[in-house]
Amino acid sequence: MSTEENARPDLQSDQTEPDQTPSDQTHQSDLLEAVPPAEEAAKVAIAADRLSLNYAGRPALDAVTLSIRHGLVTAFIGPSGCGKSSLLRCFNRLNDLNDECELSGTVTINGEDIYRPDVDVIDLRRRVGMVFQRPNPFPKSIFENVAFGPRLQGVKSMAALEDTVEWSLRGAALWDEVKGRLDRSALELSSGQQQRLVIARAIAVKPEILLLDEPCSSLDPISTLKVEELIHDLKSRYTIVIVTHNMQQAARVSDYTAFMNQGRLVEYDSTDVIFTNPKDKQTEDYITGRYG
Numbered sequence: 045m046s047t048e049e050n051a052r053p054d055l056q057s058d059q060t061e062p063d064q065t066p067s068d069q070t071h072q073s074d075l076l077e078a079v080p081p082a083e084e085a086a087k088v089a090i091a092a093d094r095l096s097l098n099y100a101g102r103p104a105l106d107a108v109t110l111s112i113r114h115g116l117v118t119a120f121i122g123p124s125g126c127g128k129s130s131l132l133r134c135f136n137r138l139n140d141l142n143d144e145c146e147l148s149g150t151v152t153i154n155g156e157d158i159y160r161p162d163v164d165v166i167d168l169r170r171r172v173g174m175v176f177q178r179p180n181p182f183p184k185s186i187f188e189n190v191a192f193g194p195r196l197q198g199v200k201s202m203a204a205l206e207d208t209v210e211w212s213l214r215g216a217a218l219w220d221e222v223k224g225r226l227d228r229s230a231l232e233l234s235s236g237q238q239q240r241l242v243i244a245r246a247i248a249v250k251p252e253i254l255l256l257d258e259p260c261s262s263l264d265p266i267s268t269l270k271v272e273e274l275i276h277d278l279k280s281r282y283t284i285v286i287v288t289h290n291m292q293q294a295a296r297v298s299d300y301t302a303f304m305n306q307g308r309l310v311e312y313d314s315t316d317v318i319f320t321n322p323k324d325k326q327t328e329d330y331i332t333g334r335y336g
Contacts, residue, residue: 088155089114089253089283090135095149097130097307099142104130106307107149112300117275117284119298119315121291122330127307128287132255135285136172137165154252170197173246177258179238181230181245186213186222189230189241193249208248215281216244217274236267240274247282254278256286260293272297291331295319303327 090112097105105127112118120128130139137158139145151158158168170193182189190209191199199205209226213219218240222233230241239259246254256275260268275284275297288294294301294315301318303311303326311318311327322328 087114088112089153090285091152092134093150095134095151096147097134097139098146100144103307108309110302110309110312112283112285114283115279116299117279117286117297118300118302119294120285120287120302120304121294122304126304128304129257132257132285132287135253135255136169136174138174140165170249171251172253172255173249173251174255175242175246175257175259177261179235179242181238181241183229183231185227186230186241187226190244190248193245197249212244212248215247215278216240217270217277218244234267236263236270239263239267239271243274251282253283253285256284258287258289261289303330
């Protein structure tokens with residue numbers, strides 16, 4: 045695993061309350077010491093600070109603070125309903141689509157507060173691409189699926205579109221499988237091919253960050269392996285955050301792992317540490333299958 049030396053993410057926790065136990069105080073002290081040095085700040089792609097989220101008054105996230113670094117794969121793991129996907133959706137403001145959603149705290153992308161009133165949300169979602177659990181290709185040709193985003197951005201030259209489509213499909217490890225049938229419906233592809241097509245569609249608009257919400261949950265093992273190989277290849281160009289219920293997958297593809305439970309960030313460290321020497325008993329119990 046290619047994590048840089050001393051490149052631990054920001055693991056700030058809430059300030060110690062008077063009624064906390066000594067073990068709680070020790071654990072929070074360890075987290076506070078894990079804040080990256082100032083010179084590392086420029087390498088932070090996404091930062092959340094005391095981020096809380098409620099849906100119709102029901103808490104989904106509780107004062108989450110973490111930093112995600114450029115050019116690495118970060119995995120969110122935890123039991124169903126723990127807030128993993130809700131946190132992911134905060135990073136490109138998809139939660140805005142829910143009128144009953146209430147958010148407090150801050151989220152910055154490359155140092156920019158993305159919840160400022162003057163932020164162009166459409167441009168934000170171009171910069172921070174999203175791939176969902178189930179493949180969702182448009183009922184269009186393979187070519188038009190990938191060209192859709194660039195067309196919206198005003199690209200009219202067919203030569204430019206053809207170059208972008210080929211570049212994106214190659215980037216998604218799909219070009220060799222579809223180059224002879226770009227005019228065929230995307231719905232004719234297998235589910236694994238459709239998911240890689242959706243990834244190609246996401247990277248066609250040149251995002252900075254890719255958010256993957258359980259991208260392999262509906263795929264067979266062979267298709268899952270291809271997507272995991274693709275994630276490994278893509279991290280040289282993008283910061284990637286993946287939500288997964290598959291702990292083996294998190295261990296295979298990620299550089300850092302965040303374990304969440306009941307809307308809280310329980311532990312966040314290099315994937316090697318999380319899976320071999322977790323500091324929190326909740327994390328250990330979850331990864332060893334005692335609950336979840």
